[in-house]
Amino acid sequence: MTEQVSQRPRQAVILAGGRGTRLRPLTDTRPKPMIEFDGKPFLGHLLELLRAQGIEQVLLLLGYRPEAVQSYCGNGHAWGLDIQYVVSAVEDETGRRLKLAAPQIEPTFLFLYCDNYWPMPLDRLWQRYTEAGVPGLLTVYRNRDGYTRDNVQVDRDGFIVTYDKERKAEGLSGVEIGYGIFSREVLSWLPDENVSFERVVYPQLVAKRQLAAFQTDHRYYSVSSHERLPLTQQFLARKPAIILDRDGVLNRRPPKAEYVRSWEAWEWLPGALEALRLLKEAGCRIIVVSNQAGVARGVMTAADVEAIHERMRADVRSAGSSIDAVYYCPHGWDEGCECRKPKPGMLHQAQRDFHLDLSRTYFIGDDERDGQAADAAGCPWVLVADERPLLDIVRDVIDVREANVLHTRSMR
Incomplete structure (x- = not known):
């Protein structure tokens, strides 16, 4: 130059x-x-x-x-x-x-x-x-x-x-x-x-x-x-949305290299259903994304994953909320797909399906791959921890969103 x-x-x-x-x-x-x-x-x-x-x-x-x-x-x-x-x-x-x-x-x-x-x-x-x-x-x-x-x-x-x-x-x-x-x-x-x-x-x-x-x-x-x-x-109407990882955020994560193979193995984390209810009450779309390589490994089928998600959605409805979409990657780490986190493919698919502004859409996960996927997609993100569970994070996110809405309205 x-x-x-x-x-x-x-x-x-x-x-x-x-x-x-x-x-x-x-x-x-x-x-x-x-x-x-x-x-x-x-x-x-x-x-x-x-x-x-x-x-x-x-x-x-x-x-x-x-x-x-x-x-x-x-x-x-x-x-x-x-x-x-x-x-x-x-x-x-x-x-x-x-x-x-x-x-x-x-x-x-x-x-x-x-x-x-x-x-x-x-x-x-x-x-x-x-x-x-x-x-x-x-x-x-x-x-x-x-x-x-x-x-x-x-x-x-x-x-x-x-x-x-x-x-x-x-x-x-x-x-x-x-x-x-x-x-x-x-x-x-x-x-x-x-x-x-x-x-x-x-x-x-x-x-x-x-x-x-x-x-x-x-x-x-x-x-x-x-x-x-x-x-x-x-x-530009910007209906708010939250993207959530599944295992370790909503339900108890199984041990490494193991999978939630059936609904009987599912265990909701404390406060998770209440967090989903608060998100829906605040007008947020709720989108779940999850790596499910157990399908590629042959330890479970796509039908098994979808059956678990149907039961998950039913519990969420009973708690007074709803999940707008669930995306999961069935591929193994060595298949070179674009959807397996830490690649951002599932986040971009959700963006296109729901016309999200990812720069204003929080992604809540539980490990570094979630943070890497969020960074690649341009999402703000936060990880759950024992001392900061999903319910606490959701309350903070709702407070931040409401403050931003008030600021945006003041500029009109």
Whole structure:
């Protein structure tokens, strides 16, 4: 990199000038980031995320109906931000907007599209950027679930080796969603003509092997098409959820290398059912994830595991609660699956099924693999212990959640 990098970005630059034609008639009278979800514009959710991640300045690049955004955001002080604007012609492409804004852009900046929300861990993006030592980084959703069409290919070292805006090239395996970090020097590669930043700069970075990827399996949510809006509404409504390990958290863990093979071997831990009742009373979804390698070892069957879970659910219902989903990994440690903890596959599956924000979803486990899985998924986590059982942890989590809800409401 030509320009010296000394600190992580303080400034976010957001492209927000397009007409949003795919969202008509919703965008006939407002730009797409002003479409509301859970009582506030999509842009408001983005600004809250940026402030929570330590961003101090936001530069909004506007074109279509800029007054709607300017009236809503003002100087940004309501979010604890300093918001500035660069307004140009509606017809301007992304490259033209960035070229015009270059004098106001800091040497290293966070780069966002106005229509994607992803619970960005900025510290992790920054770590990847500095380790890669290149002028560009983009977040890439791996798209293992076929959520959208791929437009990039990432090599084994985590560098983007193909970028195809038309999404037609062979070997594509992921989609870039913005949430990038760039050195300002790349803006000097833009010509004076009205061009697309993505079409001009990304291929140059790819050709030089200077475009790193931060890869994620946490789904992103967008305001880019009518089909996406219901999913985005579910996500931004943020119904609270708790993810729990099973053995050692809900029931007494069997000795090492042994398994709960039948309901007769199940023993609820003291206070576990009361903890589940409190969670449901607080409005939380309850999701259970568990490694059950006994299936792979042949000491029990999938039907045995599912029968245990049916009885577990019945007890929970009798206690005045309910479990929304149970995920278990039947594989052995040497099978290379993505679901066995400490890999985060089950957490990401729950995220997609229930549109969770994992950065706000506690995972409660009982051993280091649970903590590793939570870290990989971006979940806050805590482990039960003899001196701190599930019931005590749940009471603390509920108190923290209620405090956060009050804080969020105060910002609306």
